[in-house]
Amino acid sequence: MWEILDTDESVRVRTVAVAVVLLVIASVVQVSVVARLDLPGGRFDLVLVLLASVALIEGPLVGAISGFVAGLVADLASTHVLGQSALVMCLIGYAVGLVMDAAEQSVAVPLVVIGGAGALGTLGYGAITSLLGEAAMTGGEAVGRALAAGLYAMLATPFVFPLLSRGARRLAGDRRLAGDRRRGGR
Amino acid sequence: MGRGTGRSRLVIVALLILAFTLITLDYRTGRSATGARGVVHSALGGVEDGLTAVVRPVGRALSSLAHPNRYHDRADRLAEENAKLRRQLADDGEITRTGKELADLRLLADKGQYSLVPAKVIAIGDVSGTDWTVTINAGKADGVAADKTVVNSDGLVGTVATVTAHTAVVRLACDPNSRIGARLERTQLLGAVAGGQGPSSLVFTLYDASYRVQKGDRLTTFGSLDYVAGVPIGEVTKVTDVGGLSRTAEVKPYVSVGSLDLVGVVVARPSTDPGDRLLPPRPAPAASAAPTTPPPTTPPSSAPSPAVSAGGTASPGGTVSPGGAALPGGGASTGAIGSPRAAVSPNAPVAAGAVGAG
Numbered sequence: 001m002w003e004i005l006d007t008d009e010s011v012r013v014r015t016v017a018v019a020v021v022l023l024v025i026a027s028v029v030q031v032s033v034v035a036r037l038d039l040p041g042g043r044f045d046l047v048l049v050l051l052a053s054v055a056l057i058e059g060p061l062v063g064a065i066s067g068f069v070a071g072l073v074a075d076l077a078s079t080h081v082l083g084q085s086a087l088v089m090c091l092i093g094y095a096v097g098l099v100m101d102a103a104e105q106s107v108a109v110p111l112v113v114i115g116g117a118g119a120l121g122t123l124g125y126g127a128i129t130s131l132l133g134e135a136a137m138t139g140g141e142a143v144g145r146a147l148a149a150g151l152y153a154m155l156a157t158p159f160v161f162p163l164l165s166r167g168a169r170r171l172a173g174d175r176r177l178a179g180d181r182r183r184g185g186r
Numbered sequence: 187m188g189r190g191t192g193r194s195r196l197v198i199v200a201l202l203i204l205a206f207t208l209i210t211l212d213y214r215t216g217r218s219a220t221g222a223r224g225v226v227h228s229a230l231g232g233v234e235d236g237l238t239a240v241v242r243p244v245g246r247a248l249s250s251l252a253h254p255n256r257y258h259d260r261a262d263r264l265a266e267e268n269a270k271l272r273r274q275l276a277d278d279g280e281i282t283r284t285g286k287e288l289a290d291l292r293l294l295a296d297k298g299q300y301s302l303v304p305a306k307v308i309a310i311g312d313v314s315g316t317d318w319t320v321t322i323n324a325g326k327a328d329g330v331a332a333d334k335t336v337v338n339s340d341g342l343v344g345t346v347a348t349v350t351a352h353t354a355v356v357r358l359a360c361d362p363n364s365r366i367g368a369r370l371e372r373t374q375l376l377g378a379v380a381g382g383q384g385p386s387s388l389v390f391t392l393y394d395a396s397y398r399v400q401k402g403d404r405l406t407t408f409g410s411l412d413y414v415a416g417v418p419i420g421e422v423t424k425v426t427d428v429g430g431l432s433r434t435a436e437v438k439p440y441v442s443v444g445s446l447d448l449v450g451v452v453v454a455r456p457s458t459d460p461g462d463r464l465l466p467p468r469p470a471p472a473a474s475a476a477p478t479t480p481p482p483t484t485p486p487s488s489a490p491s492p493a494v495s496a497g498g499t500a501s502p503g504g505t506v507s508p509g510g511a512a513l514p515g516g517g518a519s520t521g522a523i524g525s526p527r528a529a530v531s532p533n534a535p536v537a538a539g540a541v542g543a544g
Binding site for chain 2: 027028029030031032033035036038043045047059060061064065068071072073074075076077078079080081082083084085087088090091094097122125126129132134141145
């Protein structure tokens with residue numbers, strides 16, 4: 001797996017590592033800070049918003065891998081069946097990454113895509129728990145909560161997405177700088 | 187990125203297969219990977235505890251940040267002082283609130299003669315938002331063990347699911363996997379309370395189909411080896427019974443999940459069943475506690491006590507209705523109900539006398 005990453009650009013591993021650390025921190029913040037807010041209608045899913053932003057900036061490969069790893073850590077930290085958030089977050093990361101080229105065309109694209117990712121991810125969590133026979137809500141409730149999650153995700157996008165893309169550019173800048181230096185040294 | 191698509195497709199297929207394998211393994215074998223889970227739980231639990239401790243004061247500090255920290259002139263100094271006082275006030279408010287919650291919890295523990303370990307909620311749910319659990323900052327080191335009952339001042343919160351050295355995960359009563367033995371107020375009739383209907387509704391199943399559950403009936407825990415008896419659960423809001431071998435009803439729990447903060451883990455059981463005395467007093471007309479519950483003790487000892495409590499409630503209108511409320515119960519079942527009915531009828535004149543006197 002690593003050579004798949006290495007062949008393209010050797011620094012990919014670092015991008016994935018940064019994304020995973022970010023998502024794990026976000027999942028701690030999610031349960032002990034965001035969950036306390038008790039928002040009306042549903043919940044704001046910070047982890048899905050960050051994951052969708054990362055995937056939109058870095059593409060499907062980084063999105064899928066970091067989503068899978070962060071989801072696995074979140075699964076280990078919970079009491080539900082192992083692998084269910086890993087599955088959902090992996091799929092969301094991949095799907096959002098597929099439209100990364102469209103993100104540069106318009107400001108509305110990240111807004112819609114990240115909002116959609118919030119809604120789809122929440123639906124996905126609901127679907128997989130009901131598949132495993134542990135459903136905590138009815139279908140109608142699940143759809144309502146998914147819509148609310150999508151709305152909150154959309155509201156958070158203007159703050160999160162520019163911040164992350166600036167961070168990503170800086171990371172890429174370091175990378176280019178380091179590459180130049182290496183080439184210059186040789 | 188064009189040449190990357192083939193590779194990324196390969197990677198995602200591999201990851202999906204891995205995810206499905208994990209789900210299947212974990213689902214089939216029950217709780218696997220407990221070692222890894224324990225490590226992650228205790229590591230993240232510590233972080234969550236710290237984060238909660240940090241975040242609370244930050245909210246208060248932010249409100250005082252609006253006032254600049256300069257001492258150049260008198261106005262600024264006064265503003266600074268003002269901000270400090272405001273912060274102190276906010277602190278005092280928080281301390282008073284926590285103190286009140288602790289006192290309420292203490293009162294409940296005294297009434298039921300439980301031994302409690304108080305704890306704070308440090309995380310709610312999980313990342314996917316599908317788990318009805320909370321994490322609290324008490325663990326094995328404080329005497330908490332798996333399956334212990336968790337309460338707050340309103341009643342039953344849930345049971346301990348997993349425990350690490352300094353944190354524990356509590357499965358709330360409204361979790362779809364939660365089933366808790368329950369008992370109808372004033373009777374010894376058994377049933378079970380299950381979750382799965384969202385945070386503000388539970389499903390009560392009464393095993394005895396001959397008894398009619400009524401709207402307004404209240405439930406306490408039945409108690410077993412791990413669960414303590416007598417913890418208030420909630421009140422029946424709707425009877426959904428459809429003529430099977432058992433009766434079902436919707437129950438509104440006393441505890442609201444959204445505002446959980448201070449909870450107590452019951453680490454030791456009382457030597458005797460506390461019966462119904464932990465239930466909050468009924469509001470005026472359906473007045474309270476009169477038909478106390480004393481499970482089958484001797485009639486002479488139970489007879490005076492209702493009269494005393496009826497006199498104590500000081501709501502004359504109320505003393506009559508409990509007798510009426512107890513009757514349907516008496517009519518329906520056998521054995522256990524017999525004695526309350528016997529206790530009620532000799533009481534009626536006494537209660538009436540008390541009303542006349544009052």
